[in-house]
Every structure is written in C-alpha cells, then in structure tokens.
Amino acid sequence: MRKVTLMALCDELAPALRRKDTRMRAALALEKHVVIALWKLATPDCYRSVANQFGVGKSTIGLVLMQVCRAINRILLRKTMTLGNVREVVDGFAQMGFPNCRGAIDSTHVPVLAPDHLATKYINRKGYF
Numbered sequence: 001m002r003k004v005t006l007m008a009l010c011d012e013l014a015p016a017l018r019r020k021d022t023r024m025r026a027a028l029a030l031e032k033h034v035v036i037a038l039w040k041l042a043t044p045d046c047y048r049s050v051a052n053q054f055g056v057g058k059s060t061i062g063l064v065l066m067q068v069c070r071a072i073n074r075i076l077l078r079k080t081m082t083l084g085n086v087r088e089v090v091d092g093f094a095q096m097g098f099p100n101c102r103g104a105i106d107s108t109h110v111p112v113l114a115p116d117h118l119a120t121k122y123i124n125r126k127g128y129f
Contacts, residue, residue: 001038010034016071028056028064036061037068 010031017034019027032054040050040061047058056064086102093101114122114129122129 006031006034006038012075013068013071016075017067028060033064033068036064040065 013034014030017030019030021027036050036054036056039045039053040047043050045053047061050061051058054061089102090100093099093104098104109124109126109128112122112129119129
C-alpha cells in the first residue's frame with residue numbers, strides 16, 4: 001500500500017479512531033492503529049509476533065484490530081460496497097445456472113493436492129493446483 005493511500009484511509013477513519021492522551025499514557029497514533037490492523041489482517045502472524053513488531057502488548061493488538069474493523073464497517077462499508085438491485089442480481093445468477101446466489105468473489109485461490117489422473121483439471125490461472 002502506498003503511503004498516500006494509507007494516509008487517505010487514516011483520514012477517513014479518524015473520527016472513529018482518534019484517541020486522547022491521558023495522565024497514565026500517551027494514546028497510540030492513529031496511523032499506528034491502522035497499520036497494526038492492516039498488518040494483522042494481511043498476514044498469518046500471531047498476536048505476539050505483531051505485538052513485538054510494533055512495540056505494543058498482545059491485548060492491544062486485539063483491541064486495535066476490533067476498533068479498526070468496526071470503524072471500517074461503520075464508515076467505509078457503505079461508501080465502497082453496494083448491493084444494487086438484489087432481485088436483478090439474483091435473477092442474473094439464476095440465468096447463469098446459480099439459483100439463489102446474491103454474489104460471487106473472484107480470485108480466491110486455495111492450494112490443493114490434485115489427483116494424479118485429473119491433475120490438469122485442477123490447475124488454476126496462476127499455474128498451481
């Protein structure tokens with residue numbers, strides 16, 4: 001992700017994520033909140049690994065992740081995703097042979113062990129089974 005994209009995302013999420021310093025401790029920077037959440041969502045790292053990488057506690061990772069996901073859901077979801085006319089979408093999928101389908105997700109590739117006699121039928125467009 002480019003820095004300008006990250007900063008735009010932070011600006012969008014700022015109203016929900018901005019925290020104030022207290023007498024006990026300084027608040028985590030807004031950018032750090034977003035970066036921690038993006039890192040955790042993008043990698044298979046455990047909470048301990050992410051906590052060590054960003055210099056915060058494990059419980060902070062869980063808290064930050066929930067706060068950022070809630071903010072994304074509340075602020076950005078309606079701006080970026082729309083269902084359109086659900087009836088038209090369902091009818092369109094039904095015409096293609098997928099009854100009661102409301103949508104599809106593309107490019108989810110899960111590596112599998114292909115049976116030897118059908119191996120060529122299991123190769124995806126990225127070249128693996």
